[in-house]
Amino acid sequence: MNLADTLYQLSPSPEMLLLIIAAIALIESLALVGLLLPGVILITATASLAGHQDVAITALLLAAFIGAVLGDGLSFLLGYTQRERVTRLWPFSRHPEWLARGARFFHRYGTLSVFFGRFVGPVRPIVPLIAGMLRMSPRAFLWANLASAALWAPAYILPGYLLGQTWQQLVTLPPGVDEALIALAVALVVLAVVFSWLRQQAGRSGRLYRLLAKGARLHPVMRRFWLAESSKGQREVPLATWLLLIFSLGALSALTIGVIRQAGPFALDLQVHAMFDQLLIPSLTQVGQVMARIGDTYGVVALVLPWGAWLLLRRHYAAFLHIGAGLGAIALLNTLGKALIGRPRPDTPDYLTGSLAFPSAHASTAVVLYGLAAAFVAPELPSRYRFWAYWVAIALAFPMAISRLVIGVHWLSDLVGGALMGLVVCALVRLAWQRRHRPALTPCPWLLLSAASLVLVSARVAWLPPV
Known part of the structure; x- marks a missing residue:
C-alpha cells in the first residue's frame, strides 16, 4: 500500500470533505476564533485530500465560498449588534491591540478594507467585526464580502487541490514508508x-507566567529568586x-x-x-x-x-x-x-x-x-x-x-x-x-x-x- 492509498483510507468521504472545507472557511473568517485557527494549513491539507479523491472542483469552491461569506457575515453581525460589548469578550478583553489593529486597517482603506482584509492574515477575522461596530452600510459590506470570497476561494483551494491531483506523479515512494x-x-x-x-x-502575558509568578510569592526561596531576577533591569523574569x-x-x-x-x-x-x-x-x-x-x-x-x-x-x-x-x-x-x-x-x-x-x-x-x-x-x-x-x-x-x-x-x-x-x-x-x-x-x-x-x-x- 502506498502513501496515496493510506491517505485515501484515512480521509473522510467526499461529502464530509465539502462540509469540512466550508467549516474551516467559516471559522477562519469568524471573529474570536478565526485568530486562533491555522486556516491556511487546514484548508490546503483538506483540499489536497479532496483533489486526491477527485471531488468536483466546482463543489469544493462553492463550499469554501459559502463558508467564507457566512464567516464574515456573522462577524459583521456580531459587531453590528454588540458594539461596546465586543471589547469585553475573550480574547479581545485580553488583547485589545487586535481590535486596534483592525480599526487602523479599516480607517485606512474604508469600504475596500473588507475586500483587502480577506487576504491579510493578521486582520482577516477582525475587519468584518470592526466594520459592523463602526456601522458600515450592510449593502456595501455584502458586496465586498461576496466579491472577496469569490476570489479568496480559488486562491486558497486550488493549490492544495492541484497538489492532491499531481503529487503521486511527482514522487514515487517505496512500500512500507507511508x-x-x-x-x-x-x-x-x-x-x-x-x-x-x-x-x-x-511570556509575561501568558497564563503559565502568571501562575508561576503567583506561586513564587507563596514560598520564601522562590520569592527571593523571582525578585532577584526581576530586579536586573529587565521587564520580566x-x-x-x-x-x-x-x-x-x-x-x-x-x-x-x-x-x-x-x-x-x-x-x-x-x-x-x-x-x-x-x-x-x-x-x-x-x-x-x-x-x-x-x-x-x-x-x-x-x-x-x-x-x-x-x-x-x-x-x-x-x-x-x-x-x-x-x-x-x-x-x-x-x-x-x-x-x-x-x-x-x-x-x-x-x-x-x-x-x-x-x-x-x-x-x-x-x-x-x-x-x-x-x-x-x-x-x-x-x-x-x-x-x-x-x-x-x-x-x-x-x-x-x-x-x-x-x-x-x-x-x-x-x-x-x-x-x-x-x-x-x-x-x-x-x-x-x-x-x-x-x-x-x-x-x-x-x-x-x-x-x-x-x-x-x-x-x-x-x-x-x-x-
Whole structure:
C-alpha cells in the first residue's frame, strides 16, 4: 500500500470533505476564533485530500465560498449588534491591540478594507467585526464580502487541490514508508505548535507566567529568586528561557544516558534509517549533500561573517561576544560528546573518516545559529510578529537536521541529541544576555546582510570540499 492509498483510507468521504472545507472557511473568517485557527494549513491539507479523491472542483469552491461569506457575515453581525460589548469578550478583553489593529486597517482603506482584509492574515477575522461596530452600510459590506470570497476561494483551494491531483506523479515512494512519513509529519507539526504555544504562555502575558509568578510569592526561596531576577533591569523574569534550559538539559541527559547504555542504535534509529535508505530520490540526495556543506565549518563561517562584521562595525560588542561564545561552546561540546561517547555512524564517507555520530554537529550548530538569531531578532520586532522569528528558525534548522538522515550519516537519536544540546546552549547564552539591559540592535540592514551571506555560502558550496 502506498502513501496515496493510506491517505485515501484515512480521509473522510467526499461529502464530509465539502462540509469540512466550508467549516474551516467559516471559522477562519469568524471573529474570536478565526485568530486562533491555522486556516491556511487546514484548508490546503483538506483540499489536497479532496483533489486526491477527485471531488468536483466546482463543489469544493462553492463550499469554501459559502463558508467564507457566512464567516464574515456573522462577524459583521456580531459587531453590528454588540458594539461596546465586543471589547469585553475573550480574547479581545485580553488583547485589545487586535481590535486596534483592525480599526487602523479599516480607517485606512474604508469600504475596500473588507475586500483587502480577506487576504491579510493578521486582520482577516477582525475587519468584518470592526466594520459592523463602526456601522458600515450592510449593502456595501455584502458586496465586498461576496466579491472577496469569490476570489479568496480559488486562491486558497486550488493549490492544495492541484497538489492532491499531481503529487503521486511527482514522487514515487517505496512500500512500507507511508505510515512512518505521515507519523513523522504529524509529530513535527504538533511539536512546532506546542513549542510556539509554550513560548507564548511563558511570556509575561501568558497564563503559565502568571501562575508561576503567583506561586513564587507563596514560598520564601522562590520569592527571593523571582525578585532577584526581576530586579536586573529587565521587564520580566526570563521564564521561557529558564524552562527551555531545564527541559532541554533534562531531556539531553536522559537521552545521553540511554545512548551510552544502548551501545548501538535504538530500534527506532534502525527503522528510520531503513526508511530513508529506501527513498531513492536523486534530487533529495543532492539537496542533502548541499545542506551538508552549508552546515559544516566553512558554511557556518560564510553565513555569520557578514553579520559578525556588521556587529563589530556598529560596536555591538556584547552581542558579538555572546553569539560567538554560543557557536564556540557548541563546537567544543560536539567535539567532547563525540569523543566521550564514541558512537559510530551508520555510514562514513571519506570526508568524515574518523568522525563519530553522537551528537550531530550539523543539527546542534543549526539550532544554535538560527535559534540565537531568532532570539536576538524577536525583541526588536513588534510583539505580534515575534513568533515569526522562531518559526523561521525552525524552518531553517529542520531541513539541516533531516539532511543528515537523507545522506545516511547519522541516526535519528543523534539529531535529537544535537538539537537538545543546541537548545541548552541557546538558553545559557540568552540567560547571560538577559542579566542586564542591552541597547537595541536596530536599525539593521538585514536585506543586505542576508544577500551577503547567501553569496558567501553559495561560493562555499560551489568551490570548497566538504569537511
